[in-house]
Every structure is written in C-alpha cells, then in structure tokens.
Amino acid sequence: MAEDVFKALADPTRRRILDELAERNGQTLFEICARLVTKHGLSLSRQAISQHLAVLESAGLVVSRRQGRYKFHDLNTEPLEHIVTRWLSPEPPESTP
Amino acid sequence: MRIYITSVFVDDQEKALRFYTDVLGFEKKHDIPMGEARWLTLVSPDAPDGTELLLEPSGHPAVPPYKTALVQDGIPAASFAVDDVRAEYDRLRELGAEFTQEPLEMGGVTTAVLDDTCGNLIQIVQGA
Numbered sequence: 007m008a009e010d011v012f013k014a015l016a017d018p019t020r021r022r023i024l025d026e027l028a029e030r031n032g033q034t035l036f037e038i039c040a041r042l043v044t045k046h047g048l049s050l051s052r053q054a055i056s057q058h059l060a061v062l063e064s065a066g067l068v069v070s071r072r073q074g075r076y077k078f079h080d081l082n083t084e085p086l087e088h089i090v091t092r093w094l095s096p097e098p099p100e101s102t103p
Numbered sequence: 104m105r106i107y108i109t110s111v112f113v114d115d116q117e118k119a120l121r122f123y124t125d126v127l128g129f130e131k132k133h134d135i136p137m138g139e140a141r142w143l144t145l146v147s148p149d150a151p152d153g154t155e156l157l158l159e160p161s162g163h164p165a166v167p168p169y170k171t172a173l174v175q176d177g178i179p180a181a182s183f184a185v186d187d188v189r190a191e192y193d194r195l196r197e198l199g200a201e202f203t204q205e206p207l208e209m210g211g212v213t214t215a216v217l218d219d220t221c222g223n224l225i226q227i228v229q230g231a
Contacts, residue, residue, distance in 0.1 A: 034177020
C-alpha cells in the first residue's frame with residue numbers, strides 16, 4: 007500500500023490533482039481537467055487525467071463516488087498519515103549506562 | 104457565416120421548455136408541431152433576434168449513451184454567458200437547480216455547471 011502511495015506521489019501532475027482536490031472536494035473529471043489547464047497550464051487529454059486519477063485511486067489518495075448520474079472525486083489523506091507517522095514515531099527512551 | 108441555431112438533446116421537450124424558460128429565463132421563439140416532436144427554439148430576452156437554442160428530442164438511440172457518459176464526467180452540453188456567475192448560482196439554487204460544479208474562478212473567467220433536468224449539464228460563464 008505504501009509503495010502505491012509513493013508511486014502515486016512521484017508524478018507532478020498527480021500532485022497537482024491532489025492540490026486542487028485539497029482546495030475543493032467533490033470535483034467532476036471536467037472540473038479537474040479545467041483546473042489543470044487554466045491554473046497550471048497542464049493540457050493533458052481527459053483520458054490521461056482519468057489514468058492519473060486511477061493511479062491515485064488505487065493508492066487510496068482519491069476516492070470516487072457516484073451520486074445519481076454524476077461521478078465526483080474526493081481527496082483521502084489517510085494513506086499519507088501512515089507515511090508521516092512512520093518516521094515520526096516517538097524517540098526511544100535513553101538507555102541507562 | 105454566423106451561428107443561427109445551436110441545440111441540446113432533451114429527454115422531454117415540455118419539461119425542457121419549462122426549465123429553460125421558468126428557471127433559466129429564456130423565451131420561446133418557435134414552437135412548430137413536427138409529428139411526434141416539436142420544432143422548439145428559444146432565445147435570450149436580451150437578444151430576441153440572436154442565436155436560437157433548439158430543444159431537440161433525444162429519440163435517436165445514440166443519444167442516451169452519449170448524454171449519460173458526458174454527465175458522468177461532468178462535461179457540459181452547452182455554455183451560456185451570464186453577467187454574474189455567483190449571483191446566478193444563488194438564484195438558480197433557490198429555484199431548485201442542482202450544480203455539479205460550484206462557481207470557479209479560472210484566470211479571469213468564472214464558470215459553474217448545473218443540471219438541466221433533461222439529461223444534460225449546462226455551463227454558465229462570466230467574463231468570456
């Protein structure tokens with residue numbers, strides 16, 4: 007699971023997608039594409055963005071949800087917490103001589 | 104060459120006529136019976152002789168899968184200019200319209216996307 011998260015975060019476009027979802031959850035594919043083009047100059051095809059979203063979803067960083075006939079994407083930060091706490095564990099007590 | 108008509112495929116012409124006039128604020132221009140369907144066009148009250156919007160029946164078998172796929176990904180079937188997207192967003196929500204994209208400022212242009220209740224998403228744009 008952690009491997010998937012690192013792989014997902016390694017790509018700058020995918021990090022931009024997460025930035026935009028952090029600003030507003032519940033975006034359609036159309037909105038994500040529009041934000042990447044107008045705010046970041048990333049003019050990828052919708053299919054390419056879909057593939058990036060699939061990588062983020064398989065890493066658990068993005069959750070897609072169907073609501074009626076629409077499909078929205080939400081950010082899920084839970085996998086990041088595991089990564090952060092991995093190296094932020096409390097210091098072990100000093101050993102007494 | 105000029106754009107004379109543009110069209111959206113609507114599931115129900117009568118329901119569409121009500122939504123596009125009562126909620127969005129367009130006016131009926133032509134309403135001509137054509138067998139089972141109607142030649143039904145609308146104009147903006149600001150430009151009664153301007154581009155017409157044809158509310159076209161969704162009868163062709165290719166249309167429903169096309170519309171379903173576009174709506175799922177949030178892609179609008181048409182785009183209309185407004186003076187103030189946020190004011191329209193508030194006004195239309197008061198009238199019960201459902202938005203798939205809240206007002207979004209993107210480098211001088213503000214957009215929002217709403218459901219036309221007839222199988223399409225419609226974008227409203229300010230500053231285009």
